[in-house]
Amino acid sequence: MHSLGISVYPDKSDIKEVYDYMETAAKLGFTRIFTCFLSIPDDKRESYLKEFKGFMDKAHELGFVVAADTNPEVFKLIGATPNNLKPFADLGLDIIRLDGNFGTQGDIAVTRNPYGIKIEFNASMDAGVDLLIKNGGNKDQIIMCHNFFPERYTGLDFDLFQQFNKQWKALNLHTAAFVSSHNDPTIGPWEVFCGLPTVEIMRPLPIEVQARYLLATGDVDDIIVGNYPASTKELEALSKINFQALELRVDEVTEITDNEKYIMYEFAPHWDRYDHSSFMLRSSFPRLQFKNQATVQDSGFGDKKEAKEDKSIPHHDCGKKVFTRGDILVVNDNLAHYRGELEVVLTEIPNDGERNLIGKVKDEDLGLLDFIKPGQHFKFIK
Template sequence: MHKLGISVYPDKTPRDEVYTYLEKAAQLGYSRIFTCFLSIPEDQRETYLVEFKEFMDKAHELGFEVAADTNPEVFTLIGATPDNLKPFYDLGLDIIRMDGNFGTQGDIQLTRNPYGIKIEFNASMDMGVELLINKGGNKDQMTMCHNFFPERYTGMDFDLFMEYNSYWKELNLHTAAFVSSNNENTIGPWQVFCGLPTVEIMRGLPIDLQARYLLATGDVDDILIGNYPASDEELEALSKVNLQAIEMKVDEAEGISDNEKMIMFDYAPHWDRYDHSSFMLRSSMPRVWFKEQKSIQDASVATATDKNIESQSIPYRDPGKKVFTRGDVLIVNDNLAHYRGELEIVLTEIPNDGERNLVATIKPEELMLLDFIKPGHHFKILK
């Protein structure tokens, strides 16, 4: 099950602002929080922990699960050890994300704590997690979360990101990754001005598109916003991302008919045929659905007007191009009546033979999503 999450850094932000942000996110369905324990000031430890416990109480009141970045030094500072996580339990922490380790036996002890605290390991590198499992680690209390990267050009390579996620899924481990707000003057554990994504090519993209790319890979469970605060518009946009189907935004072609709009936007879900073509994605069921919809509408009008109604029609419309290119969204027209209403998305160039109308073009920054739509996979087209 997918979850959406935010990051907050309560030691760097006025409490009222943080709580307002939590309330906004909770109302939109966010259910995870990432925060950082790595900057606990030793001379203010008691005050810091009291305030953090108040923050945890508020987060739990709103239904959030909270993960905090820690390391062995933090354990020492708050009096915890691999075989004694009670100080974290007393704070109410749900997930301990390890930035560092205690060796094989120490990390195994962490995963077998009696408090039900999950231990989150770094998904962006191989930290010997499979060895921990094989040597007695409790997989039920293990989870994976990627790094985020504040410096431009240092985020993960997308292919490597997918390779690691495939590996974690082979081990049946839950995964999380970060997207980044493009809001101005955001912060992380430190001042951040270039965002906090996991994958470098996602930096600067609209936040919902970042999430749609990560989800399209099929191996990412939870999506977390790395920097604070995301704008209200970004929180809402991310909350509306379809977690069950790949969504692609398009630019409509001029002059498309209501029938074509109905097929493109109202039919759901589109899915590529199992007998996949390398030239195009084919969503064939809309042609059946369209015929049925038109029959129902025609019958209704006939009853009301007592007139003969013409059969459904999608007349040919000249798109002004001889060749359709990758990302063109097509609908079969009257010139190939048997397939009339089928929606197709071009993967590689095909000639315009007059049998298909151009109804839209996938936005250039979204074209890579086509690589993830496999035979049978659901997808949706957005205006």
């Protein structure tokens, strides 16, 4: 089950603005909040934590689950210990994210608290969570969340990010990662000028594209905006993410026909054949309607998709001798047996006149093609 989240820093922001932001996010389906106790000056922590209960009441009223970054010093400040999380429970906190540890027995103790508080460990490093579980940690109250990185070029390597997530998923642990808003200005726990993503190569991408890359790996459950505040437009874009099918943004060619638009958009979701080709993704089901003038075809899922009455797909010349990665093709009348099949080019192939170019995957989305495995659903966004 996927969730969307925001980060808020009430100690650094006008509380009414924070509440307005939370209300906007809640209306758009966001259900997680991340905040940080670590950045609050020592001389202000005690008074802030007394006020924090009001923030928690508002968050719960709006349906949010709240996680706060803590460390052993925060525990001392509020009178908590690994064996006594009542002070956190009194605040209403749902998740304690541990920045630091209490040793093996202490970490086991926090995961076995009687309040149902989830303990969130750092997913961006090998935190020894597997050994913790083997030694008696309560797996039911352990979850994972990655770091975010304020400094440009310091974010997590994407391959390492995936490697860590496979490790957590092998333990059947819930995972979360951060994407970054491009709103200006934004803040984080400290001064932030370059955003707060988990993965460095995601830093410059539109926020919803960042999220689609993280989700495409198949090993990330929750997506949280690291910096505050994201724009309403960004929150809306995240709220529209399709968790069931990988989506690719495309630019249509001017020559695209109504039948070709129908194949590209109305036949969604597409899926690559199980007998996968290294040259292209093949969505073959559309050709059942365009192969000949046969009557309506049943998809096998209880629905019938009507093609246009004219099932011809005349050849149109795009001027390219070679199709390149990300080109979206439809087989035309020159290969009538396969007419209507949609194909997405992975490796260069010659233009032999049997396929029409109907669109191109946007450059920022090309990397998503690597994550479409045989049988996996995908869709196109104009």
